[in-house]
Amino acid sequence: MFGIDFNNVVIWLIPKVLRKAFNIAWLKALVTPIISLYNQFTSYKADILYKLDHNGQVCYLEGALNDAFDTDERRIYISDAGGDTITLIHRDSDNDPLVLDADDYSAFIMHNDSAYFGGSYDFIVNIPYQFSDASLYRLRALVDYYKLAGKRYDVVVN
16 A cells, blocks of 8 residues: 555656656655655554554463564463462471571572462563563563553563
C-alpha cells in the first residue's frame, strides 16, 4: 500500500521535453527530504504493527522478549511464581531443623524468594545469562510495556 518509489515518480511527472539529466538530478535532490520522512514513517509503521501484534499473553510476551534479546536460541521463558513450599532440612531423629553453616547462608539458597507460596510476584521472567544493566533496564521496560496492569514480576538468571 505504501510502496512508493520516489525516483520513478519524479521521472514520470516531468514532461518529456524537460527530462534532462540536470533537471532530474535537481528534482531528486528536492525530493530527498520527502524520501527521508517516508522512510521514517515506514519504520514507525512497522514498529507500531509489531507492538499491536503482541500483548500480555505469555506466548506473545516470550516472543517479544526473545525477538529483542535472544533471537537465535530463544531461551527466555516465563514461569509462574509460587508453587514451591519451604522444606527445612532436618534429621529424622530430631525435631529441630539442621543448620548447615551459620556463617554463610547464601550458599544454601535453593530457590529465589519469588518461587515460594505467598511471594509478592505473579510471574517470573527467566533469562539464560546475566544481562548488563542497560539490557536489564530494556528488558524490564519491555515487560512493563506488555504485561497487564497490576501484575508483578521478577527477573531470574537460570
